[in-house]
Amino acid sequence: MNSKKTSLTYDPSMFFNSGAAKKESKYVIDCASKQDEGPIHCVAIAGDKFKWESTVILVSDNVNSTRSRSCGSNRPPVITHHTATVVALQGTSLILPCVATGKPRPYITWETSDGNVIANHLFNPRFKVLGTGDLLIDALEWEDMNEYTCVAKSHLGEDRVSTFVYPAQ
The missing domain is CATH 2.60.40.10 (Immunoglobulins)
Structure with missing residues (x-):
C-alpha cells in the first residue's frame, strides 16, 4: 500500500x-498503478457538523498494463x-x-x-x-x-x- x-x-x-x-x-487518478491502491477518505465539513466516508482503491492488472502504455499521453x-x-x-x-x-x-x-x-x-x-x-x-x-x-x-x-x-x- x-x-x-x-x-x-x-x-x-x-x-x-x-x-x-x-x-x-x-476524484481522478491519472495513470493509476498498484502504488495508488489503498483506502481513501472523504470528509465534508459544514459549520460544526461533518460527514466521513471511506472506500478502497483497487487497480486491476489489466487496467495497469493498459494505462502504462498511455500514461502521460x-x-x-x-x-x-x-x-x-x-x-x-x-x-x-x-x-x-x-x-x-x-x-x-x-x-x-x-x-x-x-x-x-x-x-x-x-x-x-x-x-x-x-x-x-x-x-x-x-x-x-x-x-x-x-x-x-x-x-x-x-x-x-x-x-x-x-x-x-x-x-x-
Whole structure:
C-alpha cells in the first residue's frame, strides 16, 4: 500500500455565499498503478457538523498494463467539480463552478436548457464565463431559473454536467 497522503481542499465559500447547494465531485487518478491502491477518505465539513466516508482503491492488472502504455499521453476531458442544484437569494451574485481535467486542457463553455450558448455579455450582461471556467451570474433574478450545462471539450471528446438554479425570495 502506498503511504502518500493527498489532500484536496474544496472551499465552497469561494463559489457560493447565499443559499443552499448540492455539490458533486470526482476524484481522478491519472495513470493509476498498484502504488495508488489503498483506502481513501472523504470528509465534508459544514459549520460544526461533518460527514466521513471511506472506500478502497483497487487497480486491476489489466487496467495497469493498459494505462502504462498511455500514461502521460492525451486524455479526454473529465469534469471533476460542479454544483448539481443551487437555491440562491434573488439579487445575490452566484458562481457556478465547473472544474475539468484533461490533456490537452479542455475548453469550457456554458449552455442553457434550450441550447443557447452563454457567451460573455452577448447572452446577458449579468452572465460571465470566468477564466477558470466557472459561470458568474450577477444580481440573480427570478427569470434566471434554469438548468445551466457546463461543457468541457477538446479534440478527444467532451464531458457535460448540469446545474439547476432556483432563485429564492
